[in-house]
Amino acid sequence: MSLAAGHSQSAIPGARFMDPTVLARIGNLDLVARAVVDGFINGMHKAPYFGASVDFAEHRGYVPGDDIRRVDWKLWARTDRYYVKEYEAESNSNFSVLLDVSKSMNYGSGGITKLDYARILTACLTNLVHHQRDRVGLVTFDNDVVSFVPSSAKHMDVVLHTLENVTAGRPGSLKLPLQKLAEHFGRRGVLVVISDFYEEPDAVIDAIAPLRFRGNDLIVFHVLDKAELEFGFSDASAFEDLETGEQMPVVPDAFRKEYQSLVRAHTDALQQRFLANRVDYTVLDTSKPLDHALYRYLSSRLRMMKVR
Amino acid sequence: MAFLAPLFFLGLAALAVPVLIHLTQREKKMVQQFPSLMFVRRIPYQTVRRRKIRDLALLMVRLAALLLIIAAFARPFLWRPDAAITIGPGAREVVVLLDQSYSMAYGDRWDRAKAAARDAINKLGAADKGSVVLFSSGADIALRSTAERDRLIASFSTVTTSPGATRYGPALKVAGSILAESPLPRREVILISDFQRNGWRGEEGSRLPTGTTVTPVMVGGPADKPDAAVTSVSLARSTFSDQERMTVTAAVANRTDTPVTADTLSLEIGGRGVQTQPLTIAPNGSASIVFAPFTVPSRNMRLSVRAGNDALPTDNAFYFVVSPATPVRIIVVDSGTKAGAGLYLTRALSIGDAPRFETVLRQPANVSDDDLRRASVVLLNDVDVTTGLGRRLGRFVQDGGGLFVAAGPRATWPQEADVLPATLSQPIDRSRGESGRVGALEYTHPVFEVFRAPRSGDFSSARFYAYRSVTAAPMSQVLARFDAGTPALVERKLGSGRVLLWASTLDLSWSDLPLKPVFLPFIQRSMIHLANYSEPAPWRTVGQVFDPAAAGAKSQASGRLALTPSGKRMPLEDEGSQSQVLELAEQGFYEIRGQKANSDVTVVASNVDPAESDLTALDPREIVAAATGGTVANGQSAASDVPLTPDAQERSQRLWWYLLCAGIVLLGTDTLFSNWLSKT
Numbered sequence: 001m002s003l004a005a006g007h008s009q010s011a012i013p014g015a016r017f018m019d020p021t022v023l024a025r026i027g028n029l030d031l032v033a034r035a036v037v038d039g040f041i042n043g044m045h046k047a048p049y050f051g052a053s054v055d056f057a058e059h060r061g062y063v064p065g066d067d068i069r070r071v072d073w074k075l076w077a078r079t080d081r082y083y084v085k086e087y088e089a090e091s092n093s094n095f096s097v098l099l100d101v102s103k104s105m106n107y108g109s110g111g112i113t114k115l116d117y118a119r120i121l122t123a124c125l126t127n128l129v130h131h132q133r134d135r136v137g138l139v140t141f142d143n144d145v146v147s148f149v150p151s152s153a154k155h156m157d158v159v160l161h162t163l164e165n166v167t168a169g170r171p172g173s174l175k176l177p178l179q180k181l182a183e184h185f186g187r188r189g190v191l192v193v194i195s196d197f198y199e200e201p202d203a204v205i206d207a208i209a210p211l212r213f214r215g216n217d218l219i220v221f222h223v224l225d226k227a228e229l230e231f232g233f234s235d236a237s238a239f240e241d242l243e244t245g246e247q248m249p250v251v252p253d254a255f256r257k258e259y260q261s262l263v264r265a266h267t268d269a270l271q272q273r274f275l276a277n278r279v280d281y282t283v284l285d286t287s288k289p290l291d292h293a294l295y296r297y298l299s300s301r302l303r304m305m306k307v308r
Numbered sequence: 309m310a311f312l313a314p315l316f317f318l319g320l321a322a323l324a325v326p327v328l329i330h331l332t333q334r335e336k337k338m339v340q341q342f343p344s345l346m347f348v349r350r351i352p353y354q355t356v357r358r359r360k361i362r363d364l365a366l367l368m369v370r371l372a373a374l375l376l377i378i379a380a381f382a383r384p385f386l387w388r389p390d391a392a393i394t395i396g397p398g399a400r401e402v403v404v405l406l407d408q409s410y411s412m413a414y415g416d417r418w419d420r421a422k423a424a425a426r427d428a429i430n431k432l433g434a435a436d437k438g439s440v441v442l443f444s445s446g447a448d449i450a451l452r453s454t455a456e457r458d459r460l461i462a463s464f465s466t467v468t469t470s471p472g473a474t475r476y477g478p479a480l481k482v483a484g485s486i487l488a489e490s491p492l493p494r495r496e497v498i499l500i501s502d503f504q505r506n507g508w509r510g511e512e513g514s515r516l517p518t519g520t521t522v523t524p525v526m527v528g529g530p531a532d533k534p535d536a537a538v539t540s541v542s543l544a545r546s547t548f549s550d551q552e553r554m555t556v557t558a559a560v561a562n563r564t565d566t567p568v569t570a571d572t573l574s575l576e577i578g579g580r581g582v583q584t585q586p587l588t589i590a591p592n593g594s595a596s597i598v599f600a601p602f603t604v605p606s607r608n609m610r611l612s613v614r615a616g617n618d619a620l621p622t623d624n625a626f627y628f629v630v631s632p633a634t635p636v637r638i639i640v641v642d643s644g645t646k647a648g649a650g651l652y653l654t655r656a657l658s659i660g661d662a663p664r665f666e667t668v669l670r671q672p673a674n675v676s677d678d679d680l681r682r683a684s685v686v687l688l689n690d691v692d693v694t695t696g697l698g699r700r701l702g703r704f705v706q707d708g709g710g711l712f713v714a715a716g717p718r719a720t721w722p723q724e725a726d727v728l729p730a731t732l733s734q735p736i737d738r739s740r741g742e743s744g745r746v747g748a749l750e751y752t753h754p755v756f757e758v759f760r761a762p763r764s765g766d767f768s769s770a771r772f773y774a775y776r777s778v779t780a781a782p783m784s785q786v787l788a789r790f791d792a793g794t795p796a797l798v799e800r801k802l803g804s805g806r807v808l809l810w811a812s813t814l815d816l817s818w819s820d821l822p823l824k825p826v827f828l829p830f831i832q833r834s835m836i837h838l839a840n841y842s843e844p845a846p847w848r849t850v851g852q853v854f855d856p857a858a859a860g861a862k863s864q865a866s867g868r869l870a871l872t873p874s875g876k877r878m879p880l881e882d883e884g885s886q887s888q889v890l891e892l893a894e895q896g897f898y899e900i901r902g903q904k905a906n907s908d909v910t911v912v913a914s915n916v917d918p919a920e921s922d923l924t925a926l927d928p929r930e931i932v933a934a935a936t937g938g939t940v941a942n943g944q945s946a947a948s949d950v951p952l953t954p955d956a957q958e959r960s961q962r963l964w965w966y967l968l969c970a971g972i973v974l975l976g977t978d979t980l981f982s983n984w985l986s987k988t
Contacts, residue, residue: 104343114343198344228343237338241345248345255351262347 059083094151094189095129096137097122097159098181098211101146102172103243104196109227110287117286118194118223119163121293125192128294130156134190138162141177142170151189171243174199174207182210194221196228198243201269209277218279222270224263226287231259312383312958319378326370366985369978376971384967385958399435401453401490403483404428406464407501409444409474410622411920412527414502414535418469420527421500428498428525429460439486440464443479444472445851445917453486471622471850471895473917474507480514480935487517491959495520497935502528505926506919516935524928531564533619536571536589537921538626541613543846545633545661546601552632553601558613560597562589563922571616575599578610587615607631608911610897623921627896627913628846635666636839639683643691643718644671646815650689652822653814656831663841665832672697680704684839690716690813698725706803710838715776716813729784729800729809733777736794744772746796750787754837755797755808758829765826772819775812806838847913854890854912856880856900871899873914 062071062082072085099122105115126136130153137151138159147166149158174195185191191211197204212218227233233252240247267283274281284293311317342348404425412418425440432438432455440450440463450463480497487495495517501507503526516522537560544555556575562568571587583599597613608629615624638657642650650669657665670679672691677700680686686701686709693701702725705711713719713728717735721728738744746767751760759765772790780786780798788797790811798809812818814831821827848854856868870878873896880888880900890898892914900910958964 107341107343196343198346225343233340235338237340239340239342239345239348242341242343244345246345247339248348250340250348255348258351259347262350266347 058086060086093134093217094137094185095126095134096139096151096185096189096191097125098139098141098178098191098193098195099163099166100142100172100174100193100195101140101166101168102142102196103168103170104172104198105223106168107225107228107242108286109225112286114196114223114225114286115166115168117284117290118221119166121194121221121223121284121290122192123160123163124290124294126156126159128298129190139177139181140166141172141181142168143173143176145177145180172198174204178207178211182213185211185214185216188215188217190217190219192219192221194223196224197222197266197270201266201273204270205273205277208274208279212277212279218277220270220274220279220281221293222267222281222283224283224285226285229260229263229285231256231263309384310387310954312385312954314382316378316381316383319381320375322378323371323374326367326374366978366981369974369981373971373974373978376967376974380964380967380971382964383958384963385954385961386963387954387957399492400433400437400494400496401487401492402428402432402436402438402496402498403486404438404440404460405447405479405483405497405499405501406440406442407444407474407479407499407527408442408467408470408472409504409507409920410469410471410916411474411502411504411620411923413469413622414531414620414923415529415533417502417527417529421502421525422464424500424525424527425464425498426461428500428523429457432457432460435492437490437492439483441479441482441486442467442470443475443482444470445475445478446472447478447482449482449486453490469622471893471914471916473851473920474501474504476501476508476931477514480516480931484514484516484520487520491962497522498525499523499928499931500525500527501928502526502923503925503928503931504528504920504922505924506922508926508931510934514935515937518937520936522932522935524932526925526928528923528925531923532566533564534562534566534568534571535564535618535620535623535921535923536568536573536587536615537561537563537620537623537918538573538613538615539594539623539918539921541626541628541846543628543630545604548601552604554604554630555601556599556611556613558597558599558626559594560587560589560615561594561918561921563592563924564619565591567591567593568615568618571618573597573613573615576612576614577602579612581614604630604632608909610911610913620921620923622895622916623918625895626847626915628915629844629897629911629913630846631844633661633664634841635664636685636835636841637683638665638667638685638687638835638839639675639679640667640669640687640689641672641675641691642669642689645718646817649813649815649817651815652827653687653689653831656822656828657835659828660832662843663836665835675700680709683709684841685710685712685835687712687714687835688719689714690719692718692720693722693725695722695724698722698727701725702727702802705805705807708804708840710805710835710840711807712834712838713807713809714814715778715809715811716815716818717774719776727800727802727807728781729798729807730778730780730795730811733779735774736777736792737774739773744775745791746770746772746788747791747793748789750785753785753787753799755787755830755833758833759826765829767824767826767830770819770821770824770826772812772821774818778809778811806840808834808838847915848892850892850895850914850916852892852914854892854898856890856910868900868902871901873897 059072059075060083062084066084070084072083075081075083099118101115105118106113108114108116122138126138130136133153135151135153136156136159138147138149140146140162147162149155149162174197193208193211208218208220231252236249236251238247239250271281282293406421406425412421429438434455437453437455438457438460439452439454440460442448442450442464450467451460454460483497487497497516497520499522501524503524538558539561540559542557542559544557546553546555558573560573568587568589572584573587574581574584576582582602585597585599587595587597589595608631610627611630612625612627618624640650640653654667654669657667668679668683672693675686675697680700686704688711698721701711705727711727713721715732719732721732749756749759749767751757759767767788775790775794775796778795778798780795781800784798784800786795786798788795790796794811796811800807812821814822816822868880870880870890872878873894878890880890890900892898892912895914895916898912898914900912901907
């Protein structure tokens with residue numbers, strides 16, 4: 001079996017540090033996350049979002065009950081009115097990653113599995129938002145909720161520890177665990193769902209859409225292996241479903257075009273439906289560097305901030 | 309549905325084998341793990357689908373084939389309680405054993421026997437089946453297990469009695485084999501015979517299947533008609549006016565209760581009566597009739613002694629073949645330097661006429677090739693053998709001749725000719741002290757066999773004052789040893805002939821053996837053994853097997869055939885030119901010859917077994933009891949009350965046969981199917 005090898009190098013400086021295969025060998029997620037985020041940030045000196053959360057946002061009129069320490073005395077001196085300064089930093093949100101740890105995520109045709117990729121991605125995102133003083137949390141699920149780390153500014157280590165110990169062991173299903181989580185995430189926040197989404201698009205939307213009902217910002221990363229995208233197998237053999245164990249004789253050469261079109265149709269359908277539900281959706285190829293995902297995340301955040 | 313052997317269903321465990329093979333093969337396939345077959349499943353790739361279905365079909369075919377074969381071994385049958393009504397409780401398998409021995413020709417026995425057989429067959433029911441077995445010394449199935457009564461009757465209507473003697477054992481065994489294969493519930497044997505006592509020799513392992521009814525039909529009766537049977541002849545040779553003559557004495561027996569009177573006994577030569585003697589025999593008596601001597605001018609003279617017609621004509625004739633006595637020609641090679649050296653030897657060989665020895669005395673230098681061609685044995689009486697003579701004698705032995713070497717003080721043998729069974733060494737002098745004696749003898753050897761019985765000859769009485777020390781060759785056999793252990797007589801087979809080496813002299817110079825009574829038989833037996841002489845049998849008995857090759861028939865040319873007494877020609881070689889034996893089935897003269905006109909002819913006389921002329925009968929119940937295991941049936945079967953057994957039902961249906969055929973067909977289909985699949 002051979003896959004079309006070769007990872008395309010990112011044009012972004014420092015992306016070489018983000019090769020998922022290399023990162024997977026490091027093992028320590030904290031170190032990986034730091035390396036990725038620092039490298040990413042070093043390559044994005046002009047990123048307008050760094051430190052934005054501690055920047056001044058706007059003034060508003062003082063109302064009884066406001067902390068007088070937040071009164072802008074200089075403006076009072078000029079206008080003789082009490083204004084309170086509001087900073088972005090004050091709008092720290094909950095950031096939770098909903099990570100699919102079903103058995104199908106344990107697949108990797110190259111040097112890294114989808115789950116490892118997702119873990120690194122989760123660690124990087126968490127590290128990134130932790131730098132922004134956001135509260136970080138983590139939920140892993142397969143056909144039920146496996147582990148739950150509530151969002152907290154102090155939970156970065158817990159999140160990393162949980163990520164370290166996560167394993168993919170059971171078949172997955174989106175509906176039940178996400179239904180539970182939708183009820184839980186009552187406070188507005190940012191939810192990132194990372195999964196391979198081996199369900200019908202309508203079923204995926206039905207499961208994920210409720211997460212938005214309470215005002216959560218939703219970012220979806222659809223993690224797929226290169227082999228899942230391109231179906232680059234050559235020998236006819238029996239293909240075994242990782243989750244069900246079902247086997248099926250497959251002649252890859254005969255299947256390839258049909259398969260690629262089906263996968264494309266699937267991702268297009270997801271894209272279309274997520275767009276309709278104002279969910280940011282990104283397909284991630286595990287053979288590609290992580291900066292795509294981070295860039296996608298930050299772009300999404302920017303867009304949402306502009307909308308707001 | 310029921311099964312006769314349900315334990316075979318344990319073989320159903322074998323059904324797991326194809327499944328295991330299937331699973332094993334699946335495990336051996338290259339398996340590619342993939343996150344989800346969600347998209348693959350949607351791809352309509354029909355070849356893959358069909359292959360899966362075909363594999364399943366292949367598995368099903370294999371399982372079905374195994375299942376059918378196992379079911380066949382379990383012997384299934386449809387249990388039908390009314391089967392007895394369908395087949396009928398009286399359905400019988402009847403085997404008619406019809407005695408065809410020549411004693412059945414006595415009076416009207418044969419006609420009555422055939423009438424009894426016809427009667428038995430006519431009594432067969434519509435569902436019955438019958439078989440006809442004709443027997444005498446052997447048994448032949450004339451017609452096997454059929455319901456066609458006309459064919460059954462026709463199978464023996466034109467048959468006559470055979471020259472064979474009565475033997476009940478083979479007939480009962482054949483009947484047992486027929487009954488054992490029959491699906492019918494009732495089995496019956498009808499034995500039609502004159503029940504001669506000579507034909508029954510105990511049980512003979514002829515037990516019939518359980519439940520068989522034996523119905524004896526006695527067609528004998530009082531032996532109230534005279535029957536003169538020529539049982540044997542004795543031949544006495546004599547010489548008159550340098551011509552060999554023969555006197556025939558015929559033994560004639562009358563085993564009936566009626567005297568043989570006013571009858572004649574004639575001697576025929578070549579089919580023509582030459583002498584006739586009156587014949588009168590008392591009831592249950594015998595007589596010896598001596599015919600006048602006649603000259604035996606040629607080989608293979610066909611003679612017969614024949615009594616007049618009586619109630620049993622088959623045993624009236626007795627056939628035999630006579631030829632002039634063939635002498636054993638011996639060349640005694642003697643140096644002639646010592647007077648009387650061969651005296652005892654030639655005297656010993658001049659006595660006797662069975663066989664007669666014809667000796668020719670030659671000096672070593674005078675032994676011609678013509679002498680060797682005519683002779684059967686060459687006896688070297690203490691002579692110095694030259695290389696040329698040694699080689700010629702070697703060729704003579706290779707071609708089937710016999711060589712006797714008496715190794716005295718002058719005997720030498722050239723080393724160039726490897727003929728002798730032992731190497732000669734220096735003489736051993738036993739003249740001082742105790743003389744030597746012959747100790748151990750090989751009594752199983754033809755030379756010493758006549759001395760085997762006690763007081764049949766004592767070699768130890770002979771004293772040896774000297775003898776040659778010899779060392780036996782590896783492939784030779786020491787037949788006698790001196791008391792000191794050295795070989796006295798050594799034999800070696802060389803080619804088609806034999807060589808005997810005697811380590812002493814045959815005169816009185818080294819021993820007194822020639823003065824002992826054992827000398828003459830020792831010399832004569834040695835010559836007969838070396839000449840490979842055997843007296844041809846003047847006659848044989850019907851039923852015996854004659855081997856032309858073993859009997860020394862001269863017609864060695866290819867395409868040898870036998871002319872039977874009835875005039876039939878029988879080739880005696882099969883397709884591979886292998887010699888065949890001749891079974892003597894007729895009474896009279898068999899002639900064995902090559903296909904060429906001038907080829908040698910061998911004539912064999914065949915006579916009926918004289919014991920068959922003894923018409924004494926035994927109680928048929930003795931045979932019935934032995935054949936049925938001790939229960940003597942009264943001829944009435946109780947089978948009508950016996951329900952049809954599962955075994956009988958299964959035999960009548962034979963479903964296993966169809967299942968087995970179907971299983972084999974399926975296995976063939978499986979082979980073709982799997983081959984085709986492997987190619988696609």
